[in-house]
Amino acid sequence: MPLVPLSRSANLELALYTAGDAVAQVRAGRSLSDALAGLEPAAGLRAAVQDLAYGTLRNLGLLDALLAELLRKPVKPALHALLVCALYQLRARPHTAHTTVDQAVRAVSRVEPAARGLANAVLRNYLREADALVTRCTSDSAHYSYQQWWIDRLRKAWPQCWESVLNTGNLHPPMTLRVNQRRLTAEQYLSKLGEHGLAGELIGTHAIVLERPLPIESVPGFGAGEVSVQDAGAQLAAPFLDVQPGMRVLDACAAPGGKAAHILELADCALTALDSDPARLPRIGDNLARLGLSARIVCGDCASPAAWSDGGLFERILLDAPCSASGVVKRHPDIKWLRRESDLARLAVTQGRMLDALWQQLAPGGKLLYATCSVFPQENAQTIASFLGRNGAARRLPLAGLDEGQMLPGARHDGFFYALLQKH
Ligand SMILES: C[S@@+](CC[C@H](N)C(=O)[O-])C[C@H]1O[C@@H](n2cnc3c(N)ncnc32)[C@H](O)[C@@H]1O
Known part of the structure; x- marks a missing residue:
């Protein structure tokens, strides 16, 4: 998914604020897709908000543990969610750390103005002590970023491969197409992708994994019913x-x-x-x-x-x-x-x-x-x-x-x- 240039400050402030809102809604029990649909970020920000919200939730066990190390007392849910999003951004893009801190503090003033100083201190302390803090986050939940009961159940069910199941779940998903065999063969569709300067690999009878995910409107032949988006396992x-x-x-x-x-x-x-x-x-x-x-x-x-x-x-x-x-x-x-x-x-x-x-x-x-x-x-x-x-x-x-x-x-x-x- 292409990112909007998050280094453009106003974008990052708003993206952090919106992603924090989405993560807070998930914490309150709402699905992320419903939360994002309700927030309707501006078109130019959608990809950035999604990247922040999905990335934060993928790594939430560790981010929660880091924030617990950095806070002396609990903070309100909206501020907590915004701070974990900011920590995610700091870890994912360390080269823009100072912009992130600056923009996260601005975003905090939209949520809880009195907490600007606290947010600034928390994020700067993270930057100063990142490695030592990560070493102190030793729980299973921090290590794998799942709830403990989930880890325990998987360990019991799949003693040989539970860790790989957990780690696989934290990867980015591929975009997989199902070729409509009534219209064309998978080989014909692969050629069609090539004509559009795109590449994919056949991994099942009708399943093609795209080299890179694309917006659905850019998938050749989608509107004409030549392909659908469907995971290879579902196929x-x-x-x-x-x-x-x-x-x-x-x-x-x-x-x-x-x-x-x-x-x-x-x-x-x-x-x-x-x-x-x-x-x-x-x-x-x-x-x-x-x-x-x-x-x-x-x-x-x-x-x-x-x-x-x-x-x-x-x-x-x-x-x-x-x-x-x-x-x-x-x-x-x-x-x-x-x-x-x-x-x-x-x-x-x-x-x-x-x-x-x-x-x-x-x-x-x-x-x-x-x-x-x-x-x-x-x-x-x-x-x-x-x-x-x-x-x-x-x-x-x-x-x-x-x-x-x-x-x-x-x-x-x-x-x-x-x-x-x-x-x-
Ligand atoms: C896993 S999704 C199905 C996905 C679908 N088979 C596909 O491949 O696109 C499960 C579906 O079950 C439906 N569902 C839940 N309870 C149901 C019920 N008692 N009777 C019929 N459908 C139900 C849900 O609304 C949901 O759409």
Whole structure:
């Protein structure tokens, strides 16, 4: 993402102020995308605000620990959020340290004028003692920048690779495209990228990672429906579901329609795209229209089929269940701080209920693909083991390349879990 020239002072003051506001809202429980949408930074500042807010949330464990070392007593949430953003900027761009301190202090006067002196002292003390301060921040949360319960659960679930899962989650995500095979092949699209002076690499059947992220309006062929933006791990769902032409297919949690569109790109089928969130539903239609595809789009709760079912059973069902989203923190670093440990048990109950209800909608011999973007077994292997324990007629089928169903996040894809179940 190109940065606006943050050394231009007025830009940096306003960007710090706005990013601090967004981080404070996340601390109060709001998602970062909602917070940023509400703030609507001026067009020229948007990239800078995003960089500051995302970067701060990626590194928040360490930044919080540093600030705790630097403060003698607690400060109000708005000031705290602004100071962690300023610390992030100081660490990310040390060569502009003095401008940052100056502009951060100005931004503080928009939030809490009486705290200008305190902010100035805190940031200058950080610059004087940075290395020693970092050495004193020894907690796991400071080291990995996740909540302690998250670290503990991952360490237990993935004893061989928990650290790499944590560290991968703090990387910048790649921008990955899915080539619409109804329009062109992946090779043809790679050539097209080359004609536009762009480069990408094929990493799945239809998945191309761009060498550099681009604004969506600059992606060749996007408006014409030649490609969609979709992570490579998410692109496994539609092929796993094994849809054949003419089948009746249900996408039970479909919005915004990424996987629904992929299913329709792969096979001419009768797809019902269901979602319970009326605000997200229109995005399914928009996405399908751009790609020249269509489906029956329905608003409803997938765990209460009586309200939306037309009585017919489905030969394929995709349940892309609501989950902790712990596998996609590269894209959504706010999730690392918004989730509570108790969410996992609550989500697992919902996931189990959805599975039980949707199983009744599956035709004999039909297949149901359970998917989450979680890395916690409680929402994945354990949800499926409980379901199989309750349903003798369900058989779990192997998935190529995914032994236990878990795809842990990597530098070029998010983390996902898949389980394909067939009804006897
Ligand atoms: C992981 S997202 C789905 C992403 C989508 N499959 C895609 O690939 O673009 C989960 C979706 O489940 C929906 N959802 C949550 N509870 C639901 C329910 N009880 N019934 C139907 N949809 C639900 C949410 O509104 C959300 O859009």
